[in-house]
Amino acid sequence: xxxxxxxxxxxxxxxxxxxxxxxxxxxxxxxxxxxxxxxxxxxxxxxxxxxxxxxxxxxxxxxxxxxxxxxxxxxxxxxxxxxxxxxxxxxxxxxxxxxxxxxxxxxxxxxxxxxxxxxxxxxxxxxxxxxxxxxxxxxxxxxxxxxxxxxxxxxxxxxxxxxxxxxxxxxxxxxxxx
Amino acid sequence: xxxxxxxxxxxxxxxxxxxxxxxxxxxxxxxxxxxxxxxxxxxxxxxxxxxxxxxxxxxxxxxxxxxxxxxxxxxxxxxxxxxxxxxxxxxxxxxxxxxxxxxxxxxxxxxxxxxxxxxxxxxxxxxxxxxxxxxxxxxxxxxxxxxxxxxxxxxxxxxxxxxxxxxxxxxxxxxxxxxxxxxxxxxxxxxxxxxxxxxxxxxxxxxxxxxxxxxxxxxxxxxxxxxxxxxxxxxxxxxxxxxxxxxxxxxxxxxxxxxxxxxxxxxxxxxxxxxxxxxxxxxxxxxxxxxxxxxxxxxxxxxxxxxxxxxxxxxxxxxxxxxxxxxxxxxxxxxxxxxxxxxxxxxxxxxxxxxxxxxxxxxxxxxxxxxxxxxxxxxxxxxxxxxxxxxxxxxxxxxxxxxxxxxxxxxxxxxxxxxxxxxxxxxxxxxxxxxxxxxxxxxxxxxxxxxxxxxxxxxxxxxxxxxxxxxxxxxxxxxxxxxxxxxxxxxxxxxxxxxx
Numbered sequence: 001x002x003x004x005x006x007x008x009x010x011x012x013x014x015x016x017x018x019x020x021x022x023x024x025x026x027x028x029x030x031x032x033x034x035x036x037x038x039x040x041x042x043x044x045x046x047x048x049x050x051x052x053x054x055x056x057x058x059x060x061x062x063x064x065x066x067x068x069x070x071x072x073x074x075x076x077x078x079x080x081x082x083x084x085x086x087x088x089x090x091x092x093x094x095x096x097x098x099x100x101x102x103x104x105x106x107x108x109x110x111x112x113x114x115x116x117x118x119x120x121x122x123x124x125x126x127x128x129x130x131x132x133x134x135x136x137x138x139x140x141x142x143x144x145x146x147x148x149x150x151x152x153x154x155x156x157x158x159x160x161x162x163x164x165x166x167x168x169x170x171x172x173x174x175x176x177x178x
Numbered sequence: 179x180x181x182x183x184x185x186x187x188x189x190x191x192x193x194x195x196x197x198x199x200x201x202x203x204x205x206x207x208x209x210x211x212x213x214x215x216x217x218x219x220x221x222x223x224x225x226x227x228x229x230x231x232x233x234x235x236x237x238x239x240x241x242x243x244x245x246x247x248x249x250x251x252x253x254x255x256x257x258x259x260x261x262x263x264x265x266x267x268x269x270x271x272x273x274x275x276x277x278x279x280x281x282x283x284x285x286x287x288x289x290x291x292x293x294x295x296x297x298x299x300x301x302x303x304x305x306x307x308x309x310x311x312x313x314x315x316x317x318x319x320x321x322x323x324x325x326x327x328x329x330x331x332x333x334x335x336x337x338x339x340x341x342x343x344x345x346x347x348x349x350x351x352x353x354x355x356x357x358x359x360x361x362x363x364x365x366x367x368x369x370x371x372x373x374x375x376x377x378x379x380x381x382x383x384x385x386x387x388x389x390x391x392x393x394x395x396x397x398x399x400x401x402x403x404x405x406x407x408x409x410x411x412x413x414x415x416x417x418x419x420x421x422x423x424x425x426x427x428x429x430x431x432x433x434x435x436x437x438x439x440x441x442x443x444x445x446x447x448x449x450x451x452x453x454x455x456x457x458x459x460x461x462x463x464x465x466x467x468x469x470x471x472x473x474x475x476x477x478x479x480x481x482x483x484x485x486x487x488x489x490x491x492x493x494x495x496x497x498x499x500x501x502x503x504x505x506x507x508x509x510x511x512x513x514x515x516x517x518x519x520x521x522x523x524x525x526x527x528x529x530x531x532x533x534x535x536x537x538x539x540x541x542x543x544x545x546x547x548x549x550x551x552x553x554x555x556x557x558x559x560x561x562x563x564x565x566x567x568x569x570x571x572x573x574x575x576x577x578x579x580x581x582x583x584x585x586x587x588x589x590x591x592x593x594x595x596x597x598x599x600x601x602x603x604x605x606x607x608x609x610x611x612x613x614x615x616x617x618x619x620x621x622x623x624x625x626x627x628x629x630x631x632x633x634x635x636x637x638x639x640x641x642x643x644x645x646x647x648x649x650x651x652x653x654x655x656x657x658x659x660x661x662x663x664x665x666x667x668x669x670x671x672x673x674x675x676x677x678x
Contacts (some may be wrong), residue, residue: 013645013648013649014645015641015642015644015645017637017641021637023637023638023641023642023645025641025642025645025646027649028649029645029646029649029650031646033638033642035638042639042642044643049538049540049592050538050594051538051540051592051594054639054643056635056639057635061633061635061636061639062592063639063643064594064595065647066597068647071648073643073644073647073648075640075643075644076597076640077636077637077639077640077643078601078633078636079598079600079601079604079630080526080601080630080631080632080636081524081526081597081640082636082637082640082641084640084641084644084645086644086645086648086649113524113527113530114530114531114532114533114561115533115561116561140531140561141531141561141563141564141565143417143531143565145528145530145531146528148528168533
């Protein structure tokens with residue numbers, strides 16, 4: 001009941017994208033959104049084959065939920081995925097504050113995107129990495145896949161060895177921001 | 179000898195493709211069931227199943243187990259084996275074992291496979307038959323000094339390649355003389371590590387070539403024809419992403435010249451069956467022989483679309499000993515065809531494989547569209563095999579028309595459950611240089627800056643849907659538990675359908 005009370009207080013929900021863009025929607029959520037100053041209807045449909053799509057300004061947008069965990073969503077629209085966390089104004093504020101606090105000392109975990117075998121490790125503990133640099137080669141599906149760092153920083157720990165097999169989401173490397 | 183039964187030593191879309199032709203020809207088809215894919219679709223399409231699925235951890239993977247495959251075929255008195263592509267398709271030992279056991283191998287002789295598979299032997303054959311080659315070392319390079327001498331004589335840049343290699347490994351480009359010693363050492367070490375063979379050879383390096391290949395058909399009576407070319411320049415790390423036939427780069431005169439070279443190299447090993455001769459085409463229209471693939475290729479449908487010839491059927495007829503039913507003059511290329519490879523890959527994360535279940539798959543049907551696939555609703559993309567979901571092949575009267583039809587077909591090609599390369603295909607079709615036919619193997623790294631096509635409101639609609647779903651669930655939460663399966667939501671529409 002506490003949650004219900006809290007919910008009534010907030011007037012909007014915010015989708016925060018992985019690229020740090022925000023999209024605000026007024027509550028209660030209706031199937032229309034304010035777009036360039038106008039209210040536009042959104043129609044959600046399911047076609048007879050079981051595909052979901054949105055009709056928006058007379059155009060069809062295919063829709064698929066790729067991942068959903070609590071308030072984290074990965075939604076595919078026309079074959080391109082977008083990741084969000086859904087926040088209330090309060091939770092967004094708290095999140096931003098915590099990020100700021102943690103920014104200087106935070107470390108980021110890099111996990112295996114799929115099961116496979118570690119073919120090569122290009123970094124060592126204490127070494128520097130730049131954003132976009134390959135750090136591990138993971139062999140899966142007959143291909144050698146480069147795992148790259150998405151931040152610049154110092155390698156805090158390496159949790160795998162060359163030749164080792166890993167499962168999806170296994171921790172590979174921790175990188176300290178900076 | 180008329181082939182009455184056929185074992186397909188392969189899986190997925192190519193197994194289904196071969197079954198279709200076998201059915202048309204009244205040939206009984208056999209396939210192999212593995213523990214890795216016991217519910218795969220190709221098993222249902224075949225007439226008979228040979229069960230290899232009792233052992234999950236076979237020492238030799240099922241489709242590479244030569245003796246077991248041969249034994250199974252013999253026990254059931256199967257006339258012939260088609261290897262498809264990959265696995266044993268270009269293994270001379272497998273072709274030889276079939277010959278020894280009097281099973282018809284639907285492909286060339288083991289000798290032709292061996293000689294074309296060996297890069298330095300194949301190059302020597304090409305040289306003897308007057309087929310243009312990139313300048314370079316006649317065989318393997320002994321030491322850095324010899325590499326320096328050859329490189330100085332043909333001019334820089336040059337490339338060092340592992341003689342036993344392939345797929346982009348063990349290759350080093352040398353830009354200047356002062357780098358050659360260091361690069362020779364690196365290439366040799368890499369080759370030794372990757373292929374257990376330190377031999378490297380040296381070639382002139384073409385910076386931004388096109389990759390053009392010719393489809394060959396040859397019978398056992400010395401008749402050889404080519405079925406035109408395929409343009410395969412759009413690649414990522416030597417992996418082809420789409421193909422078209424014909425190539426926008428070839429004039430009829432150049433096609434004739436390259437086609438003749440392809441036929442010459444084919445004749446040099448008394449080749450029979452279907453085969454593909456690969457060339458690099460430089461910007462000045464000079465071309466060089468790269469290699470010959472002694473099998474049916476993934477991209478064979480584009481050739482079938484423009485020639486109207488069933489290549490699998492021809493392979494079977496040739497294996498029976500029949501003569502080619504057409505001459506070079508009778509082969510006409512009609513219109514233009516594209517093949518779009520739809521893979522379970524995450525284009526937004528460097529084309530990394532995206533595993534999962536194909537919850538639903540659907541595409542528009544029309545006479546211009548052909549879809550070759552081994553998956554259907556509920557199929558699983560596993561780590562055991564490649565990430566291919568389907569090949570979308572589109573035919574049009576002109577290149578422009580074929581591109582327009584491709585855009586429409588891609589828009590209506592729906593896959594639910596996994597990330598795919600469909601958004602990449604759309605990005606390619608939006609690129610003006612691609613549309614003009616003006617591209618080469620550097621297209622992905624230099625020309626196509628963003629590898630997926632995004633429409634302006636995509637992100638907004640995704641954000642809305644996430645928020646809407648979240649709000650709805652919070653409301654429902656007050657009365658009932660979450661509707662999720664494996665962390666994935668059952669969308670309201672799906673749920674509605676299930677309850678019905």
